[in-house]
Amino acid sequence: MAKRGFDIRKLRGFSGIAMTCFVMLYMPIVLLVVYSFNAGTSVAIWEGFSWRWYVSAWDNEMVQEATVRSLIIALSAAAIATTAAVLAALATTRNRKFRGQTAIFALIHQPLMVPEIVTAVALLIFFATIKVATGYTGLMYLIIAHSAFCIPFAYLPIRARLQGMDLSLEQAAADLYATPFQVFRRVTLPQLWPGILAGAMLAFVISLDDVVITEFVKSAGQDTLPTYMLGQLRRVVTPEINAISTVLLMISVLMVIAYTLLSRTKK
Amino acid sequence: MTKAITAQSLRKVYPGNPPVEALASIDVEIQDNEFFTLLGPSGCGKTTLLRLIAGFEHPTSGKLDMFGESLLDAPPYKRPINTVFQNYALFPHMTVAENIAFGLQMLGTPKASVNATVGEMMELVQMSHLADRQTGQISGGQQQRVALARALAPRPKILLLDEPLSALDFKLRKQMQLELKRLQTETGITFIFVTHDQEEALTMSDRIAVMSNGAIRQIGRPREIYDRPADRFVADFIGDTNFLPAEVISNSGEVTRLRLSSGQEVDAHARDGAQGKVTLALRPEHAELTDDGAGLLAGTLREVVYFGTDTHFHVTLDDGSDFVLRRQNSPADGNDFATGDRVGLTFPAGAAQVLRD
Ligand SMILES: Nc1ncnc2c1ncn2[C@@H]1O[C@H](COP(=O)(O)OP(=O)(O)OP(=O)(O)O)[C@@H](O)[C@H]1O
Ligand SMILES: [Mg+2]
Numbered sequence: 001m002a003k004r005g006f007d008i009r010k011l012r013g014f015s016g017i018a019m020t021c022f023v024m025l026y027m028p029i030v031l032l033v034v035y036s037f038n039a040g041t042s043v044a045i046w047e048g049f050s051w052r053w054y055v056s057a058w059d060n061e062m063v064q065e066a067t068v069r070s071l072i073i074a075l076s077a078a079a080i081a082t083t084a085a086v087l088a089a090l091a092t093t094r095n096r097k098f099r100g101q102t103a104i105f106a107l108i109h110q111p112l113m114v115p116e117i118v119t120a121v122a123l124l125i126f127f128a129t130i131k132v133a134t135g136y137t138g139l140m141y142l143i144i145a146h147s148a149f150c151i152p153f154a155y156l157p158i159r160a161r162l163q164g165m166d167l168s169l170e171q172a173a174a175d176l177y178a179t180p181f182q183v184f185r186r187v188t189l190p191q192l193w194p195g196i197l198a199g200a201m202l203a204f205v206i207s208l209d210d211v212v213i214t215e216f217v218k219s220a221g222q223d224t225l226p227t228y229m230l231g232q233l234r235r236v237v238t239p240e241i242n243a244i245s246t247v248l249l250m251i252s253v254l255m256v257i258a259y260t261l262l263s264r265t266k267k
Numbered sequence: 268m269t270k271a272i273t274a275q276s277l278r279k280v281y282p283g284n285p286p287v288e289a290l291a292s293i294d295v296e297i298q299d300n301e302f303f304t305l306l307g308p309s310g311c312g313k314t315t316l317l318r319l320i321a322g323f324e325h326p327t328s329g330k331l332d333m334f335g336e337s338l339l340d341a342p343p344y345k346r347p348i349n350t351v352f353q354n355y356a357l358f359p360h361m362t363v364a365e366n367i368a369f370g371l372q373m374l375g376t377p378k379a380s381v382n383a384t385v386g387e388m389m390e391l392v393q394m395s396h397l398a399d400r401q402t403g404q405i406s407g408g409q410q411q412r413v414a415l416a417r418a419l420a421p422r423p424k425i426l427l428l429d430e431p432l433s434a435l436d437f438k439l440r441k442q443m444q445l446e447l448k449r450l451q452t453e454t455g456i457t458f459i460f461v462t463h464d465q466e467e468a469l470t471m472s473d474r475i476a477v478m479s480n481g482a483i484r485q486i487g488r489p490r491e492i493y494d495r496p497a498d499r500f501v502a503d504f505i506g507d508t509n510f511l512p513a514e515v516i517s518n519s520g521e522v523t524r525l526r527l528s529s530g531q532e533v534d535a536h537a538r539d540g541a542q543g544k545v546t547l548a549l550r551p552e553h554a555e556l557t558d559d560g561a562g563l564l565a566g567t568l569r570e571v572v573y574f575g576t577d578t579h580f581h582v583t584l585d586d587g588s589d590f591v592l593r594r595q596n597s598p599a600d601g602n603d604f605a606t607g608d609r610v611g612l613t614f615p616a617g618a619a620q621v622l623r624d
Contacts, residue, residue, distance in 0.1 A: 166356065169356050171356070174322075174343040177374050179373075187358060
């Protein structure tokens with residue numbers, strides 16, 4: 001047989017390294033999921049199958065409150081971030097090049113570049129000042145903070161979709177007497193939907209999962225699911241944590257699958 | 268006659284590195300109710316001129332008027348001009364019928380009237396049976412017909428057609444050519460039609476503008492363009508042409524007396540007072556073959572190619588240049604000329620055209 005070109009799979013030790021990586025990545029998660037069904041109170045000693053920790057989490061008022069709070073924040077943040085992302089994407093792809101466009105890119109992507117802990121501290125100080133000045137201590141701070149760091153995640157798929165769109169369609173609509181707003185409503189938006197949904201879901205998952213910024217920004221009694229779990233870990237660890245994590249994992253996996261399906265371009 | 272479009276020193280440079288001068292300096296007047304064709308090779312600026320008229324691009328300089336009023340400040344959606352795009356640009360998320368209805372809906376036409384017009388248009392382009400198809404699920408030729416119907420439905424004052432028939436097969440193309448021509452005459456809409464198919468241009472147009480490299484080389488009726496090409500580019504681009512060197516002896520008005528390379532003299536047609544050495548253009552079907560050296564030019568018959576309706580004779584002239592002559596076949600024709608024969612060429616006074624340099 002003729003000699004083949006370089007094939008990484010043939011490299012000695014490659015499959016070993018690959019296997020190790022997979023095991024290290026997924027083994028802990030598999031264990032986490034398995035032990036969420038543990039009948040005993042340990043996260044390390046298997047004592048038989050049971051749904052008890054799912055029931056226990058479901059009945060836990062703290063978990064219920066944290067879940068509702070997480071959902072409110074994630075949904076609001078996803079909505080706000082997606083709206084802002086759509087406007088930003090339109091401004092950066094459907095306009096003539098304008099002065100400062102690069103600066104705008106940098107601004108939009110700020111959350112991806114600045115270390116999260118720095119943003120968290122900055123927000124803590126900034127919001128503290130406002131809290132003192134206004135006396136308001138509600139959820140808005142968390143929603144605003146989450147919206148801000150979700151924008152780049154919502155922005156990326158929307159921008160990709162806009163750039164992939166045929167500009168001549170919008171010109172054709174304008175040619176057929178559609179005002180700029182009608183062009184957006186009747187031609188741009190219907191084609192942008194998959195990108196918008198994808199962006200919103202990505203933003204939702206990112207918000208749902210955040211610990212660092214939430215931990216710094218939240219007021220007393222404003223635990224979200226992740227910060228509640230972090231708090232619990234400092235005390236007794238029961239498989240209840242595993243159960244909550246498994247549910248979060250399921251939500252994320254479903255979102256990612258939906259995201260992949262939506263962002264796949266039709267051919 | 269009113270002028271639908273007037274362009275004066277219209278220039279378009281696409282910014283970039285280096286910038287592209289797509290239109291150098293266009294001067295053209297397009298009459299209302301006219302079937303006006305822009306003809307030229309790929310990249311000569313035809314689409315750019317249409318885009319300026321439609322309003323998708325802004326000219327770098329120059330004037331552009333529609334019915335005597337400047338177009339330059341009107342956005343595309345305020346111009347009563349519709350376009351059949353070179354790439355169709357149908358809305359993929361709408362059906363065939365919804366695409367055709369779009370313009371009328373944007374104009375706020377009542378629903379019943381929209382439906383009636385859409386039905387009419389679909390019949391016209393023979394797409395009624397596919398009214399509810401998504402536009403992604405029809406063939407290229409069908410898309411082209413939908414694009415045409417969509418642009419016609421709002422009854423624009425001016426219709427811009429960017430190679431609207433290029434994706435159709437021969438038969439449908441011929442049929443649509445007639446249909447378009449009929450439509451244009453009936454509706455009185457001014458058509459500005461882009462093509463690089465010279466035959467299409469010659470058969471359909473009231474007038475043709477031949478373009479190259481961002482400039483208009485000649486504007487005229489099809490016959491004028493064909494019989495009286497202004498310069499070498501036009502003569503070469505439209506139809507087949509023989510180019511002959513000649514020298515001006517005298518000229519009076521449009522008739523010029525010339526001496527050919529063979530020393531013979533002939534009258535030819537010239538636009539303006541040509542002097543000295545010039546180039547003559549002569550269509551292959553305007554010359555006749557004669558026996559051995561008789562006539563205006565002499566040479567050797569190199570090749571005879573039979574084409575069914577006509578025969579092409581390739582002659583090498585005594586000055587070394589090539590000449591092609593075309594003769595319509597008739598049953599009476601025998602094998603009167605054979606390869607290698609010594610032959611002569613002749614053509615009537617006025618058949619040849621003196622080209623501008
Ligand atoms: N958006 C653009 N930016 C830069 N250059 C462009 C742009 N559009 C067209 N051009 C250039 O301008 C010139 C004229 O282009 P245009 O599309 O008008 O040609 P055309 O006559 O329509 O050609 P075709 O018959 O191939 O459609 C070409 O050299 C082309 O490369
Ligand atoms: Mg073109």
